[in-house]
Amino acid sequence: MQPNPVAPPPADAITREVVDLMASLVALFHREYEEAAAARSLTGAQAKVLALLRRGPMPMRHIAQTLSCEPSNITGIVDRLENRGFVTREADPQDRRVKLVAATGTGKDASEELRESLNFAREPLAALAEDERAQLRDLLRRMLEGAGPDSATGPASAVEHAPS
Amino acid sequence: MQPNPVAPPPADAITREVVDLMASLVALFHREYEEAAAARSLTGAQAKVLALLRRGPMPMRHIAQTLSCEPSNITGIVDRLENRGFVTREADPQDRRVKLVAATGTGKDASEELRESLNFAREPLAALAEDERAQLRDLLRRMLEGAGPDSATGPASAVEHAPS
DNA sequence: ATGAAAGGTTCAGGTTGTCAACTTTTCAGC
DNA sequence: GCTGAAAAGTTGACAACCTGAACCTTTCAT
Numbered sequence: 001m002q003p004n005p006v007a008p009p010p011a012d013a014i015t016r017e018v019v020d021l022m023a024s025l026v027a028l029f030h031r032e033y034e035e036a037a038a039a040r041s042l043t044g045a046q047a048k049v050l051a052l053l054r055r056g057p058m059p060m061r062h063i064a065q066t067l068s069c070e071p072s073n074i075t076g077i078v079d080r081l082e083n084r085g086f087v088t089r090e091a092d093p094q095d096r097r098v099k100l101v102a103a104t105g106t107g108k109d110a111s112e113e114l115r116e117s118l119n120f121a122r123e124p125l126a127a128l129a130e131d132e133r134a135q136l137r138d139l140l141r142r143m144l145e146g147a148g149p150d151s152a153t154g155p156a157s158a159v160e161h162a163p164s
Numbered sequence: 165m166q167p168n169p170v171a172p173p174p175a176d177a178i179t180r181e182v183v184d185l186m187a188s189l190v191a192l193f194h195r196e197y198e199e200a201a202a203a204r205s206l207t208g209a210q211a212k213v214l215a216l217l218r219r220g221p222m223p224m225r226h227i228a229q230t231l232s233c234e235p236s237n238i239t240g241i242v243d244r245l246e247n248r249g250f251v252t253r254e255a256d257p258q259d260r261r262v263k264l265v266a267a268t269g270t271g272k273d274a275s276e277e278l279r280e281s282l283n284f285a286r287e288p289l290a291a292l293a294e295d296e297r298a299q300l301r302d303l304l305r306r307m308l309e310g311a312g313p314d315s316a317t318g319p320a321s322a323v324e325h326a327p328s
Numbered sequence: 329a330t331g332a333a334a335g336g337t338t339c340a341g342g343t344t345g346t347c348a349a350c351t352t353t354t355c356a357g358c
Numbered sequence: 359g360c361t362g363a364a365a366a367g368t369t370g371a372c373a374a375c376c377t378g379a380a381c382c383t384t385t386c387a388t
Binding site for chain 4: 329332
């Protein structure tokens with residue numbers, strides 16, 4: 001539950017249109033992602049968890065928070081990934097309540113492979129010249145700086161600060 | 165091994181980063197969309213179908229194609245929307261195999277309301293100045309022109325230009 | 329008229345997701 | 359030290375989403 005800022009939507013025309021365009025792009029991207037995952041017999045959710053683990057082992061709780069879902073949901077997804085040998089569950093020596101989920105070699109490979117293939121599925125980007133892509137990158141960066149620092153497939157630079 | 169399309173990914177650094185940023189943005193946007201839908205006791209899938217119908221009645225088959233899923237899936241979603249009075253199924257007089265799904269007044273209202281609230285959920289955009297948003301809009305437009313002309317929540321103004 | 333093909337539906341099965349208990353482990357206060 | 363509250367994960371029940379195959383109805387080309 002967010003603080004719910006007081007101000008009602010100003011909603012200028014440009015913002016409106018950007019939101020619409022974004023929605024289309026999101027739909028497109030989402031489809032490509034699901035397809036790429038399915039090609040490796042992974043579901044979207046499984047691929048997301050695996051992508052999250054590229055940065056290293058992670059407690060279930062953290063996975064659930066990042067994906068904005070209930071911890072009980074993660075249990076099932078990790079179960080299936082574990083059964084296929086993509087991840088393992090290890091107890092955290094520092095806090096035995098915690099289970100650290102870690103990607104196995106196979107899991108890392110699958111995730112990296114998927115990331116590469118995703119990179120390849122960037123058809124829409126081909127429409128832009130290099131300097132335009134740089135422009136777009138800067139704009140997106142700025143947008144995301146303010147918002148949640150998490151990510152599904154993960155900007156390689158981790159955000160490893162105190163839990164606050 | 166897959167057929168492996170001829171060109172292996174050139175994958176320059178900028179494209180790679182843009183893809184990653186996009187993934188983050190997609191995740192963010194997706195969450196906001198689900199939340200906005202849930203606030204109106206709609207699921208994401210239901211909201212998508214309802215949004216699609218803003219432009220007018222549509223055969224089940226077309227809905228399935230636009231959402232890239234099996235027609236049998238749409239049956240259930242439309243069932244639930246129909247039970248709640250958001251849509252109706254009418255037989256197409258021109259081809260009686262076809263069932264035209266149309267949003268009711270309630271359905272249109274809900275969809276429009278959700279769209280507005282989505283507009284409001286544009287926190288990340290606030291980080292950009294107006295001219296930057298215009299820049300972003302242009303870049304996104306160009307990207308989407310090339311790709312599929314469909315959309316989930318629907319750019320109200322279709323992009324009907326010549327391919328250039 | 330007959331048969332193939334298209335649009336929808338139904339059914340079975342798997343995955344995702346929520347919510348409410350429940351177990352184990354940790355930690356604060358006494 | 360002991361007790362109890364709180365946190366991390368799990369389990370079970372239930373709903374929605376999604377696919378694939380089988381099926382019915384309607385259309386259309388022989």
